[in-house]
């Protein structure tokens with residue numbers, strides 16, 4: 045069925061109309077005329093799959109990756125990098141507008157490397173083949189190279205089959221020194237790790253949460269900071285943008301005394317903020333990440349940082365007026381309302397909100413707006429070629 049794509053939605057899909065119903069079509073570009081197959085029919089909308097581009101949009105470019113059309117990993121490789129940056133700015137401004145937040149973001153910080161930036165990736169293994177799933181399916185797209193991943197990750201893909209995994213997944217992490225940490229999730233017997241160890245800089249292999257070779261962590265380095273990162277701790281996936289994020293945290297905490305860093309992971313932002321602040325307290329739910337955070341405190345010679353392993357919603361009594369700056373870097377779901385209410389009650393001078401989901405960010409900003417004004421809002425292109433981005437927002441007390 046023929047559809048003309050008129051604009052992007054906020055998930056990087058093209059939007060058109062078919063029989064007066066809105067239709068969302070991934071991997072299409074405004075201005076394209078496309079042949080589409082309907083994959084989902086709902087009362088108010090349709091979802092389509094691109095069959096063929098009949099007339100390409102002027103914005104369309106040939107994706108560098110041969111797997112782009114089937115693979116669920118990237119969304120925007122079919123437009124130029126500058127178009128994708130403009131899309132991300134427009135998208136975030138649209139979300140702010142829909143949430144009635146009167147602020148226009150004008151700046152997006154580019155990733156020094158738009159390709160080969162990812163230092164962590166999860167590959168699926170199905171019937172001995174390695175790749176990614178197609179969007180919203182469990183159909184494997186077999187690959188031997190991913191343009192988003194660092195080269196040390198790409199080099200190891202061809203040898204993963206030597207592990208003899210038939211079904212499962214492999215999570216590969218790579219540090220500043222191109223060392224690799226592998227985490228396998230499979231019921232299959234791993235009977236040969238020698239090839240991988242001999243051919244690649246593998247520092248550790250973990251299988252179903254049990255270390256079967258080397259260590260279950262590695263040391264990563266961003267700017268001059270060193271971080272122990274366990275196989276299952278969160279760490280930002282784009283070291284180039286992570287470096288920019290750290291510089292902004294240093295800048296925004298330069299007049300802070302006491303900083304509370306909620307959702308602190310392995311202590312990254314706490315440690316960066318502690319360079320300026322008198323004292324920092326980090327809170328994180330993952331106990332392995334807190335073990336890493338305490339070691340990172342020593343690695344970076346910081347004695348003005350402390351960490352607590354807790355769910356943020358259970359430490360409301362620790363959110364006090366002693367803190368003049370609160371850093372929030374929650375998962376995609378955003379900050380729970382109970383915690384936001386407590387922050388509003390304590391009313392610190394400054395809140396620095398780091399977010400990877402503009403929808404939950406806007407929801408939370410709407411609540412904070414009662415007592416705060418946005419003094420700075422920057423987008424960071426943490427995930428080039430995908431529809432995602434990172435935001436850092438500074439809120440000052442009214």
Ligand SMILES: C[S@@+](CC[C@H](N)C(=O)[O-])C[C@H]1O[C@@H](n2cnc3c(N)ncnc32)[C@H](O)[C@@H]1O
Pocket residue numbers: 278279280306307308309310311312313327328329330333354355356357373374375
């Ligand atoms: C986006 S990461 C940020 C980590 C860190 N700020 C960084 O930049 O590396 C979010 C972190 O919040 C933690 N987390 C998720 N839910 C939490 C909760 N309810 N209470 C405390 N931490 C939580 C996750 O384990 C994860 O480490």
